[in-house]
Amino acid sequence: MRWNPSLVRATLAGHSLLGLAFGALIYQVCLTGTLSVFATEFRRWEQPAAPHVTAVSPEGYANAAALALEQPGGAAGGRVMLVGPKPDLPRFEIRLPESAGGGYADDSGKVAEPVHTPWIDFVVHLHDDLHIPYPWGSLIVGLSGAVLLALIVTGICAHSRIFRDAFHLRRGGSERLSEADLHNRMSVWALPFHIAVALTGTILALVWIVAPVLLPLGYDGDMRRALTELVGPQPQARETAQAPLPDIAALIHHVEAEHAPAKVNFVDIGQAGTAGQLIKLIATAPGDLARGEEYYFAADGRFIGSGGYAKGPAAKQMIGALTPLHFGTFGGFTTRLIYGILGLVLCGICVTGVNIWLIRQRSLGRGSETWTRVWTAVVWGQPAALCFAATGAYIGASSLPVLYVMFTVLSIITSTIIPPQRLKQFLIGSTSVALLSAITANAFTHGLFPADPIAIAVNVILAMAALGFGWTARHTSSE
Numbered sequence: 001m002r003w004n005p006s007l008v009r010a011t012l013a014g015h016s017l018l019g020l021a022f023g024a025l026i027y028q029v030c031l032t033g034t035l036s037v038f039a040t041e042f043r044r045w046e047q048p049a050a051p052h053v054t055a056v057s058p059e060g061y062a063n064a065a066a067l068a069l070e071q072p073g074g075a076a077g078g079r080v081m082l083v084g085p086k087p088d089l090p091r092f093e094i095r096l097p098e099s100a101g102g103g104y105a106d107d108s109g110k111v112a113e114p115v116h117t118p119w120i121d122f123v124v125h126l127h128d129d130l131h132i133p134y135p136w137g138s139l140i141v142g143l144s145g146a147v148l149l150a151l152i153v154t155g156i157c158a159h160s161r162i163f164r165d166a167f168h169l170r171r172g173g174s175e176r177l178s179e180a181d182l183h184n185r186m187s188v189w190a191l192p193f194h195i196a197v198a199l200t201g202t203i204l205a206l207v208w209i210v211a212p213v214l215l216p217l218g219y220d221g222d223m224r225r226a227l228t229e230l231v232g233p234q235p236q237a238r239e240t241a242q243a244p245l246p247d248i249a250a251l252i253h254h255v256e257a258e259h260a261p262a263k264v265n266f267v268d269i270g271q272a273g274t275a276g277q278l279i280k281l282i283a284t285a286p287g288d289l290a291r292g293e294e295y296y297f298a299a300d301g302r303f304i305g306s307g308g309y310a311k312g313p314a315a316k317q318m319i320g321a322l323t324p325l326h327f328g329t330f331g332g333f334t335t336r337l338i339y340g341i342l343g344l345v346l347c348g349i350c351v352t353g354v355n356i357w358l359i360r361q362r363s364l365g366r367g368s369e370t371w372t373r374v375w376t377a378v379v380w381g382q383p384a385a386l387c388f389a390a391t392g393a394y395i396g397a398s399s400l401p402v403l404y405v406m407f408t409v410l411s412i413i414t415s416t417i418i419p420p421q422r423l424k425q426f427l428i429g430s431t432s433v434a435l436l437s438a439i440t441a442n443a444f445t446h447g448l449f450p451a452d453p454i455a456i457a458v459n460v461i462l463a464m465a466a467l468g469f470g471w472t473a474r475h476t477s478s479e
Contacts (some may be wrong), residue, residue: 008158015154019353022147024378027350029144031382032127033201034343035120037327037336040089041454042120045442046393048452050104051112053085053092058252060092061267064109065248068096069273075100076273077240082109084265088333119393122400123386128205131401135209142209145202151353152194155187176359183352186345193342194349200326230319232280232307233296239276245269246279246301255281255295262286262293275299285310289330290320351379373415373423380427381411387434394441425476432469435462 035042056064061082068080078097085092094111096102103114122131129137187194215226227234252264266282279297294307306312309320324330328339354375361367385407392403411427418426439459442450449456 008160011154012158015151015158016357018147018151018154019350020357022144023350023354024375025140025144026148026151027347027379028382029127029141029201030343030346030350031386032123033197034340034347035386036124036127037339037343039120039124040086041458042123043089043091043117044452044454045458046117046119047104047113047115048446048450048455049113050091050115050452051106052090052452053105053107054090056084056092056107056109058249058256058264060107060109061252061264062245062248064092064094064105065245065267065269065272067109067111068094068100068102069245071096071100076242077271080267080269080272082267084267086265118400119390122389122393122404126401126404138205139209142202142205145198145205148198149195149202152187152191152198155184159184176356176363179352179355179359183349183356186349186352190342190345193339194346196325197343197346200322204322204326232294233278233304235270235278236276239271239274241275242273243275243277243299245273245277246297246299248279251279251281251297251301255283259283259293266292278304285320289324290317291324291329292320369420373420374412376420376423377411377415377427380424380431381408381414384411384427384430384434387431387438390438391434391441394438394445425473428469428476429473432466432473435466435469439463439466 061084064082065080068075068082075096078100079095081095083091083093083095092105092107092109093115094102094105094109101111101114103111105111125131127141129141131137132140211226211230212223215230216223219226219229224234248267252267255264256262262283262285264281264283266280268280268282270276270278270280277299279299279301281295281297282292283295285291285293288310290309293310296304296306298304307320308316310317321330328336358367358372358375385404388407389397389400389404393400397403411430414426415423439462442455442459446455
């Protein structure tokens with residue numbers, strides 16, 4: 001590619017400015033997003049004794065719905081969601097209004113214990129909206145995705161030889177050239193992934209902020225019709241008159257027979273047990289990128305329509321593919337593992353990008369030790385803060401966001417006390433200690449050999465990561 005020199009200078013300046021302004025935010029979103037890819041494994045790690053359910057019969061879903069309406073505290077008239085098991089998460093979860101309880105159930109729908117996975121819920125929430133009230137948190141996360149897209153475009157425009165030098169990696173020489181080569185090579189090697197994740201993440205974060213504003217414009221102000229087109233049939237005006245549930249088992253049998261080999265794995269009942277109840281069944285979509293197809297039924301069991309995410313219009317199919325594409329859930333554990341590795345690569349791109357600027361400033365005599373310290377604290381303090389938050393979840397810390405912020409702030413304060421050449425070593429060592437403390441807390445709570453083998457596997461992987469961080473810390477003392 002041959003870019004105009006003035007275009008290269010302008011885009012490089014814009015690339016640097018955006019990276020400096022949003023580098024820490026993008027790094028945090030990428031780090032928590034990488035962990036969120038393995039949310040199912042961490043849920044099993046946090047709660048390994050929950051009932052192991054690999055399949056639920058249509059009668060099991062029907063029984064679970066009936067039991068939910070019998071719960072004292074207000075399940076009737078509220079929303080009842082029955083989340084079936086998946087290959088990577090063999091759990092049957094009953095979600096009810098907060099006052100009515102809910103939790104993990106056996107295959108008959110009887111709740112055995114409440115869901116208690118505070119740490120991974122905290123991490124996913126942090127990735128989605130930074131624990132900031134709607135819509136501001138989602139808006140900030142969406143903005144970070146849009147900036148990441150802009151960084152990708154300006155990065156390509158600023159380097160006319162970016163593809164020609166895709167395998168040109170200079171290590172051991174100039175620190176700036178080494179960092180620049182590493183930054184550029186990681187950017188090029190995983191470019192399709194970066195674009196896909198940034199684009200889908202931006203849309204997922206902003207769609208429910210932008211949609212209420214823009215949708216009515218295309219439907220003459222009819223928001224109900226707009227939402228029906230976008231996400232499916234909407235409940236009628238709130239009803240209070242009681243009504244029996246339709247035959248949930250028969251509805252599931254019908255969907256699975258009509259759309260074999262699809263299997264229903266999610267039942268959502270709005271205004272459950274009233275004359276206005278709306279039943280949504282979500283079935284798998286084998287061989288399709290969409291996370292599933294939705295089928296809607298009225299209170300009397302009459303079929304209303306489908307969502308169209310698997311076989312509907314192209315726009316609906318694109319909507320249905322957003323979440324699988326963003327989190328890598330369309331191809332099993334192997335795909336998610338690749339997503340996890342590429343997520344770490346994206347974190348590395350954020351780190352090296354700011355490092356390049358800091359090194360350049362030092363070479364020009366304008367280096368700032370303060371900003372170098374702060375950036376080191378941000379990069380290496382975040383993993384430590386997240387791991388210490390995991391320990392806090394086991395010892396009953398009441399607010400993981402507060403605990404996380406506290407450790408992040410402590411990392412930055414520490415950067416003003418510890419000598420620069422020892423700061424990175426200290427923070428990497430702290431991450432190693434934090435991982436070991438989380439493993440110890442898990443073993444103390446659930447035993448060395450918990451019921452779920454995935455929990456054992458996670459502990460082994462975390463132990464290996466702790467050893468890796470410890471080894472790295474030991475060999476960074478002279479940096």
